[in-house]
Amino acid sequence: MKFVKKxxxxxxxxxxxISLLVGILMIALxxxxxxxxxxxxxxxxxxxxxxxxxxxxxVLFILPFVKALALIGVPLLVARLIVNIIGLFTxxx
Amino acid sequence: MKTSATTAxxxxxxxxxxxxxxxxxxxxxxxxxxLAPQSTGIVLHEWLSLVFLIPFVIHILLHWxxxxxxxxxxxRAKTLxxxxxFVLNYTLYLLMLFVLVSGFLVSVALFPALGIPLEIQDFWxxxxxxxxxxxxxxxxxxxxxxxxxxxxxxxxxxxxxxx
Ligand code: HEM
Ligand code: HEM
Numbered sequence: 001m002k003f004v005k006k007x008x009x010x011x012x013x014x015x016x017x018i019s020l021l022v023g024i025l026m027i028a029l030x031x032x033x034x035x036x037x038x039x040x041x042x043x044x045x046x047x048x049x050x051x052x053x054x055x056x057x058x059v060l061f062i063l064p065f066v067k068a069l070a071l072i073g074v075p076l077l078v079a080r081l082i083v084n085i086i087g088l089f090t091x092x093x
Numbered sequence: 094m095k096t097s098a099t100t101a102x103x104x105x106x107x108x109x110x111x112x113x114x115x116x117x118x119x120x121x122x123x124x125x126x127x128l129a130p131q132s133t134g135i136v137l138h139e140w141l142s143l144v145f146l147i148p149f150v151i152h153i154l155l156h157w158x159x160x161x162x163x164x165x166x167x168x169r170a171k172t173l174x175x176x177x178x179f180v181l182n183y184t185l186y187l188l189m190l191f192v193l194v195s196g197f198l199v200s201v202a203l204f205p206a207l208g209i210p211l212e213i214q215d216f217w218x219x220x221x222x223x224x225x226x227x228x229x230x231x232x233x234x235x236x237x238x239x240x241x242x243x244x245x246x247x248x249x250x251x252x253x254x255x256x
Pocket of ligand 1: 113114117120121124152153156159160178182183185186189232235236239242243
């Protein structure tokens with residue numbers, strides 16, 4: 001833990017302080033026309049009020065994790081693929 | 094060759110890269126849990142997001158030097174990879190903040206439990222949904238950039254000795 005603990009108090013204070021500051025600034029975005037438009041048009045999720053889908057509970061539990069892993073994993077693999085293809089052409093020179 | 098006496102005392106905590114690997118794993122697992130509120134339920138989602146802040150801050154602490162030198166390095170950056178890494182890391186940071194801020198602003202359990210009144214705007218609901226969706230592929234790109242490091246560390250973690 002020595003690497004985590006190195007100056008952790010002052011450093012965490014800086015990180016949290018900056019993040020708090022930037023975070024509070026982000027709240028100002030609700031004043032933009034973009035936000036006003038969305039608020040006046042209204043927004044809600046798809047799928048609400050359609051009742052429970054006919055899928056076993058265990059699958060329903062796993063599915064969000066599968067979704068997250070896919071949304072992280074597919075771009076990861078595509079990026080690796082592109083890097084490898086570029087590598088094929090550049091490494092030979 | 095190291096004697097078993099010296100290797101036995103050493104653990105992942107004595108090695109910066111291994112410390113990072115262990116903390117990164119915790120970070121990834123906790124992030125995945127926070128990414129699935131449909132499985133955990135919204136109340137748990139909100140409290141777990143708070144817990145998630147700890148591995149998140151630790152991740153920044155373990156790359157303190159990168160952040161300190163990041164702007165100077167960008168000026169000197171020679172490779173496309175360095176510039177891309179800079180943009181990606183700061184995008185990820187700002188996006189993570191945005192997910193957290195919008196999450197707090199649509200809180201249905203945390204703020205009410207703390208007695209803070211909150212009128213939820215559709216705008217922030219949409220922002221929380223959209224930014225939480227967008228951060229996943231960005232994280233994929235972040236991990237892709239460190240893929241070789243991850244593979245190396247998996248091999249190193251299997252060996253007992255700290256190299
Ligand atoms: C939330 C899930 C995240 C995971 C699983 C993750 C994982 C990783 C991994 C595996 C590495 C390379 C290994 C290492 O040196 O530790 C890394 C490096 C790094 N990450 Fe993350 N990361 C995440 C989020 C973030 C965020 C939000 C930021 C921005 C604040 C960030 C900033 C960095 C930096 C600056 C580096 C070092 C880059 C370098 O040395 O070139 N990470 N991360
Ligand atoms: C790293 C931080 C966070 C991530 C990655 C994250 C991710 C998500 C995701 C993926 C959803 C589902 C969105 C949807 O399908 O519409 C969600 C919903 C929600 N999150 Fe978060 N969240 C985070 C932080 C927070 C925080 C800090 C809070 C409040 C204290 C929060 C409160 C909520 C609420 C109330 C919902 C349901 C809102 C709705 O359905 O419109 N989240 N979050």
